[in-house]
Amino acid sequence: MKRYMLMMLCFFLGSMAMAQNNEPDISPERKQAIDSLALEKVRDLSKYITIIGDKKTRDVDANAAIDRAVELFDEGAKIDVSSLNRPDDIRAYPVKDYLKRLKLLNYDQVNIEWFHIQYISDLVKQADGRYVGVITIYQRFEGKRKDGMKYVDTTKKDITVYVERKKTVIQGRTIGFWDVLLGDIRVTNTYK
Numbered sequence: 001m002k003r004y005m006l007m008m009l010c011f012f013l014g015s016m017a018m019a020q021n022n023e024p025d026i027s028p029e030r031k032q033a034i035d036s037l038a039l040e041k042v043r044d045l046s047k048y049i050t051i052i053g054d055k056k057t058r059d060v061d062a063n064a065a066i067d068r069a070v071e072l073f074d075e076g077a078k079i080d081v082s083s084l085n086r087p088d089d090i091r092a093y094p095v096k097d098y099l100k101r102l103k104l105l106n107y108d109q110v111n112i113e114w115f116h117i118q119y120i121s122d123l124v125k126q127a128d129g130r131y132v133g134v135i136t137i138y139q140r141f142e143g144k145r146k147d148g149m150k151y152v153d154t155t156k157k158d159i160t161v162y163v164e165r166k167k168t169v170i171q172g173r174t175i176g177f178w179d180v181l182l183g184d185i186r187v188t189n190t191y192k
Contacts, residue, residue: 026131026163030178031123038161038180039117041072042135045182046114052103053110066099073182074162080187084153090187107143107151114139123163131163136188156189 026034048069052062079098082090093101116138123131136158143151160183167176 025125026123026178034123034163034178034180035119038133038135038163039119041180041182042117042137042159043114045069045072046117046137049099049102049114050112052099053105053112055108055110062103066096066103069099070096077160077183077185079185080157082153082155082187082190084151084190084192087190092184105143106145108146109142109144111142112139120158123161129165132183133161133163135159135161153190153192155187155191158186158188160184160186 048065051057051065052069057065073095077095078092079095080090080092081098081101114137116136118136119133120136121134123133125131136156139155139157141151141153141155162181162183163178164181165176166179167174169175
């Protein structure tokens, strides 16, 4: 019985190794294209956040931007929120909740700018075949009210990036492609 169990375990582990080996590695040329796509998705998210936060944006346009922004993320991703007023209280919200809260901020004018967008860790292959990397951004937030109250901060955030092999069928042919999804956005530092 022990020998049978050992054989089954070896078969199972061998099958997993073969399945993982069937997943193609990312060539240097493909990696460069994937890195560009990941950075472009982060820039798209930045644009959507600017649209959603802008108090001049019509409700229907803000809702459309929320829907498009959510499509950029892996399922279950969360976004951290911090404040200079609560330095030890970083809160994480599901992406859609974060974006809805952003739309409803209690300011008459909101300006959000992302800058210094760059990779801080290279893509690393995981056991499940996906690749994971991290992009860092700096976000400058400014909210103003008509009564003169103003809040400004700059936050350094790390965005997890997932790259995975997917398949689609086009005109009866199965085509494999690499897809990029954004994961959690974590606050690493908030300052004036």
